[in-house]
Amino acid sequence: xxxxxxxxxxxxxxxxxxPANTTGREALGDPQGVPExxxxxxxxALRETIEAxxxxxxxxxxxxIPALWAVQRTYGWCTxxxxxxxxxxxxxxxxxxESVASxxxxxxxxxxxxxxxxxxxxxxxxxxxxxxxLDAFCAATGADRGEAGHGGALSADGSVMVxxxxxxxxxxxxxxxxxxxxxxxxxxxxxxxxxxxQLRGGEEVLPDKALTARRLPGGDxxxxxxxxxxxxxxxx
Amino acid sequence: MSIVETRVLLRHATDPxxxxxxxxRSYGGYSTLEKAYGEMEPDTIVNELEESGLxxxxxxxxxxxxxxxxLPHGNQTKYLCCNADESEPGAFKDxxxxxxxxxxxxxxxxxxxxxxxxxxxxxxxxxxxxVQADILDRAVAEAYEAGYLGRNILGSGHNLELVxxxxxxxxxxxxxxxLLDALEGKRGNPRLxxxxxxxxxxxxxxxxxxxxETLSNVSHIVANGADWFKSFGTEQSPGTKVVSISGGVxxxxxxxxxxxxxxxxxxxxxxxxxxxxxxxxxxxxxxSSSPVLTPAEMDLPYSFEAMAEAGSMLxxxxxxxxxDSVSIPHMALRTARFYHHESCGKCTPxxxxxxxxxxxxxxxxxxxxxxMDLDIITSVQGNIIxxxxxxxxxxxxxxxxxMVNKFRDEFEEVIARAAINGLPTTEGLESxxxxxxxxxxxxxxxxxxxxxxMGRPVPESAQAAEELPRG
Ligand SMILES: Cc1cc2nc3c(=O)[nH]c(=O)nc-3n(C[C@H](O)[C@H](O)[C@H](O)COP(=O)(O)O)c2cc1C
Ligand code: SF4
Ligand code: FES
Numbered sequence: 023x024x025x026x027x028x029x030x031x032x033x034x035x036x037x038x039x040x041p042a043n044t045t046g047r048e049a050l051g052d053p054q055g056v057p058e059x060x061x062x063x064x065x066x067a068l069r070e071t072i073e074a075x076x077x078x079x080x081x082x083x084x085x086x087i088p089a090l091w092a093v094q095r096t097y098g099w100c101t102x103x104x105x106x107x108x109x110x111x112x113x114x115x116x117x118x119x120e121s122v123a124s125x126x127x128x129x130x131x132x133x134x135x136x137x138x139x140x141x142x143x144x145x146x147x148x149x150x151x152x153x154x155x156l157d158a159f160c161a162a163t164g165a166d167r168g169e170a171g172h173g174g175a176l177s178a179d180g181s182v183m184v185x186x187x188x189x190x191x192x193x194x195x196x197x198x199x200x201x202x203x204x205x206x207x208x209x210x211x212x213x214x215x216x217x218x219x220q221l222r223g224g225e226e227v228l229p230d231k232a233l234t235a236r237r238l239p240g241g242d243x244x245x246x247x248x249x250x251x252x253x254x255x256x257x258x
Numbered sequence: 259m260s261i262v263e264t265r266v267l268l269r270h271a272t273d274p275x276x277x278x279x280x281x282x283r284s285y286g287g288y289s290t291l292e293k294a295y296g297e298m299e300p301d302t303i304v305n306e307l308e309e310s311g312l313x314x315x316x317x318x319x320x321x322x323x324x325x326x327x328x329l330p331h332g333n334q335t336k337y338l339c340c341n342a343d344e345s346e347p348g349a350f351k352d353x354x355x356x357x358x359x360x361x362x363x364x365x366x367x368x369x370x371x372x373x374x375x376x377x378x379x380x381x382x383x384x385x386x387x388x389v390q391a392d393i394l395d396r397a398v399a400e401a402y403e404a405g406y407l408g409r410n411i412l413g414s415g416h417n418l419e420l421v422x423x424x425x426x427x428x429x430x431x432x433x434x435x436x437l438l439d440a441l442e443g444k445r446g447n448p449r450l451x452x453x454x455x456x457x458x459x460x461x462x463x464x465x466x467x468x469x470x471e472t473l474s475n476v477s478h479i480v481a482n483g484a485d486w487f488k489s490f491g492t493e494q495s496p497g498t499k500v501v502s503i504s505g506g507v508x509x510x511x512x513x514x515x516x517x518x519x520x521x522x523x524x525x526x527x528x529x530x531x532x533x534x535x536x537x538x539x540x541x542x543x544x545x546s547s548s549p550v551l552t553p554a555e556m557d558l559p560y561s562f563e564a565m566a567e568a569g570s571m572l573x574x575x576x577x578x579x580x581x582d583s584v585s586i587p588h589m590a591l592r593t594a595r596f597y598h599h600e601s602c603g604k605c606t607p608x609x610x611x612x613x614x615x616x617x618x619x620x621x622x623x624x625x626x627x628x629x630m631d632l633d634i635i636t637s638v639q640g641n642i643i644x645x646x647x648x649x650x651x652x653x654x655x656x657x658x659x660x661m662v663n664k665f666r667d668e669f670e671e672v673i674a675r676a677a678i679n680g681l682p683t684t685e686g687l688e689s690x691x692x693x694x695x696x697x698x699x700x701x702x703x704x705x706x707x708x709x710x711x712m713g714r715p716v717p718e719s720a721q722a723a724e725e726l727p728r729g
Contacts, residue, residue, distance in 0.1 A: 078419075079421065086443035087423070140386075191344050234389060245264050253286075256481070257266070
């Protein structure tokens with residue numbers, strides 16, 4: 023931008039500035055150049071995690087999603103600087119990793135609190151009260167309901183992100199939610215408040231509503247079918 | 259209850275120790291792998307799989323054995339990708355299979371890889387399944403330790419590396435070629451076919467892609483033979499199937515049955531039928547991409563062929579039941595919104611078609627549509643079907659057009675009622691805070707833009723309408 027000459031007497035029309043221009047995802051350094059490791063301050067643990075991932079694939083670029091997971095686990099979200107560090111380790115451009123990160127819903131490109139609550143509002147959950155459950159999580163946290171339905175909203179104190187989500191693959195728990203990557207359901211609206219209080223108090227969240235505590239719906243009895251009981255393979 | 263489950267894949271699944279290698283072995287696990295390496299030729303295994311008639315459990319129902327036989331012989335590097343992305347609304351069977359019996363899947367992967375001369379395998383699991391991915395990670399480490407994975411497996415000279423790869427939240431990555439791109443570290447956009455993955459897949463090499471449940475069947479077939487497998491199910495749909503049942507039923511969950519049992523047995527017998535005081539109004543027989551069926555079709559057998567004949571599909575084997583409290587136009591809107599959100603945007607009929615279908619359905623539930631709009635919705639679906647790069651577009655078009663065709667009266671009634679009330683209905687719209695589209699009587703786009711440029715507040719709902727879809 024050396025040859026940039028400001029226009030004299032330029033009067034700002036007072037247009038609002040897109041906040042993303044000044045805060046949000048401002049590019050640090052050249053997004054199109056490959057940063058050197060010596061240019062970034064990459065924590066050793068992060069570098070080692072990414073290098074270990076790279077070693078597991080025939081082509082090291084395959085580690086881009088694992089690398090972004092590592093960035094997110096390190097910083098709480100995919101920070102621009104974290105992405106630059108990962109790019110330096112992988113020897114790709116930050117722009118490349120940004121383009122990957124923005125494709126996937128689970129990569130958070132904005133600060134997103136210490137806890138994340140994803141509430142399913144897809145077909146089966148919607149039929150059983152998924153929208154009301156999202157309402158209840160918003161009420162319990164003070165998160166904005168409109169934004170929560172559009173990619174996520176932070177709680178009033180900034181510690182919890184609440185987000186309406188597509189089917190999480192647990193429609194048998196409908197209506198359900200994923201709290202810090204653990205599944206719970208079926209939930210009543212009142213469970214939202216309990217779960218948030220437990221999160222804040224550092225307690226175990228809704229232990230009897232956890233997916234992992236669930237039995238098979240058809241009970242524990244095994245089939246007496248001859249063909250099954252005489253099997254020579256696994257599960258015999 | 260007249261029907262019982264036939265648990266083959268889910269047998270002993272209630273025993274938590276089955277998820278460990280010792281537990282799995284105590285029930286006969288890995289004995290088939292040892293037998294395969296010890297006394298079976300790869301071609302014998304491929305023949306057995308082909309002979310068994312095992313059809314893919316991930317959606318398309320293609321013969322697994324045939325797919326294996328399409329891989330070229332010779333010693334180039336070949337790959338296997340297990341599709342554990344499971345993101346179609348209604349589907350949750352792979353989650354159960356991986357969580358309760360991860361080694362059954364690993365044993366299947368190793369045997370299939372041995373049969374096809376594959377040296378690198380991946381399990382692509384959706385990122386949301388964190389618990390299940392941890393379980394798989396642990397199981398894979400156990401299998402390496404036991405010598406069932408790694409170099410020179412059981413002294414056979416066959417090498418196999420297996421990596422559990424977590425996705426990061428994109429339904430489209432379940433589509434096999436998008437999965438390959440995602441695994442190569444790119445954005446998950448589908449590729450043009452041909453070439454098919456069996457010829458040119460991951461890193462350009464021949465690649466076998468199968469669903470979790472398909473691969474979980476492999477060791478059972480190899481252990482017991484094709485005839486044993488064919489003794490379950492129907493002629494064209496042999497075997498058992500883990501069926502996910504959800505929505506308006508009393509006992510939602512996964513049930514394993516022989517293919518060919520009746521829908522009534524599944525929905526009423528196993529899942530307990532509709533909730534107190536409710537009746538079944540419609541159901542998706544094979545996940546949210548399958549055209550809905552009505553109670554008149556309740557006595558059909560649940561098989562690939564019977565569902566296809568009824569104009570729908572078995573798909574991944576996920577039944578979503580809508581009871582009489584559900585508004586079909588609103589259900590159509592939910593369905594369309596999902597595909598709109600998940601469309602990768604690479605091809606026009608899907609990107610634009612899902613967008614306009616959502617807008618038109620929103621107009622329907624707001625009472626701003628006319629019955630003629632229903633014809634337009636139908637014709638848009640017709641223009642999507644068969645014109646997209648992958649089947650995501652069709653996956654919206656098929657159920658939406660089935661709903662409009664089979665429940666047209668209800669669509670017309672919703673439009674009429676909303677219009678007579680004068681005020682448009684906002685049911686199903688408000689709750690998501692979206693759905694506002696500036697129309698002729700509302701605020702025009704230009705007006706919005708001007709207001710925004712002048713720094714004046716824009717109605718909140720109008721901002722929502724302008725947001726770009728995520729994904
Ligand atoms: C949009 C879309 C999403 C899909 N999602 C999945 C999925 O999550 N899991 C799956 O196994 N197959 C999915 N499929 C089907 C796969 O493309 C592929 O046919 C399947 O994995 C092949 O395995 P199978 O032959 O064992 O069924 C999807 C297809 C499309 C078009
Ligand atoms: S059909 Fe949709 S999801 Fe598939 S490639 Fe085209 S735009 Fe992408
Ligand atoms: S619809 Fe909510 S988890 Fe599937």
